[in-house]
Amino acid sequence: MNFKDKLHLDFVKHRNKYFLISGVLILLGVIFLAIFGLNLSVDFEGGTRVEIMIEDVPFTADDINEVFADIGFSPGEIRISGNESETAAALFPGVLTQEEMDLINATFMSVYGDDIAISEITVSAGIARELARSAIYSVLLALVGMGIYIAFRFEYKFAVSAIVALIQVGLVVVSVFSIIRMQVDLTFIAAVLTVIGYSINDTIVIFDRIRENLKTAKIKNEDDLAQLVNKSITDTLTRSINTFLTIIFAVVALYFFGSESIRPFSFAMLIGLIAGAFSSLFIAAQLWYVWKSKEIRKASTTSTTN
Numbered sequence: 001m002n003f004k005d006k007l008h009l010d011f012v013k014h015r016n017k018y019f020l021i022s023g024v025l026i027l028l029g030v031i032f033l034a035i036f037g038l039n040l041s042v043d044f045e046g047g048t049r050v051e052i053m054i055e056d057v058p059f060t061a062d063d064i065n066e067v068f069a070d071i072g073f074s075p076g077e078i079r080i081s082g083n084e085s086e087t088a089a090a091l092f093p094g095v096l097t098q099e100e101m102d103l104i105n106a107t108f109m110s111v112y113g114d115d116i117a118i119s120e121i122t123v124s125a126g127i128a129r130e131l132a133r134s135a136i137y138s139v140l141l142a143l144v145g146m147g148i149y150i151a152f153r154f155e156y157k158f159a160v161s162a163i164v165a166l167i168q169v170g171l172v173v174v175s176v177f178s179i180i181r182m183q184v185d186l187t188f189i190a191a192v193l194t195v196i197g198y199s200i201n202d203t204i205v206i207f208d209r210i211r212e213n214l215k216t217a218k219i220k221n222e223d224d225l226a227q228l229v230n231k232s233i234t235d236t237l238t239r240s241i242n243t244f245l246t247i248i249f250a251v252v253a254l255y256f257f258g259s260e261s262i263r264p265f266s267f268a269m270l271i272g273l274i275a276g277a278f279s280s281l282f283i284a285a286q287l288w289y290v291w292k293s294k295e296i297r298k299a300s301t302t303s304t305t306n
Helices: 015-036 061-070 098-112 125-153 156-180 186-216 222-235 237-257 260-305
Strands: 047-054 077-081 087-092 116-123
Touching (some): 015 156, 015 260, 061 077, 186 222, 186 260, 237 260
Antiparallel strands (some): 047 087, 077 087
């Protein structure tokens, strides 16, 4: 008898608790989102990003902010990046004019000398709105495409359960970013799409095992169905844990040792991976079980009546 045969975990029994945890997290996130919204970067709100590269001169965000303050500028945020913190990115909510950029160039050159390079990226309000729409469409298209694939590969009950679980993952990530006020930029969308891909892959593995077990199982009632779901999740549990730990170690290292500029991406990945693992193990298959058990009860009632 191997480890899997000895391990008896009832993932179905506590499904309402899992649904409650997920619902509370989403509700809190929606409340914060409705009150405070998201801290959008210039990618989605429009504005100017001024990048200042200074060689061989140590500086901090406070140093850069002080120089801007001397000429009457107030960046919304300053990020420091680089192996030795040699690049500063100042984010301005409004679009800076050429005269304002010339003043910034002249001021920083007078403070730090000629070993400095300044560049700017301006995103107009119209482009920002288009980027926001494209980001939303890309996530929705990914969800629809995955739903269609699962519906053809398995059945529509699996597809709906998987998509609901994926929506929960996305909402948790968005909710956390709304609560902690971390800035949302294009890398955030990349992280969400990556997490969705990870989560759906893990969910499909579990669903595939459920489908394989259904071929040999004799499902007479809800208890039989619950045992099948529990066995299917247990069969794939080692694989799910190993995959999660392998990825989470890399993401944690990226968050703590990576540059400041990719920290929102790595943090979104970190939250998304945790939410994705939770949804794969405790939400998706349980949703399918709830739906399928209703079908069994209906069939049993019809048989009894006849």
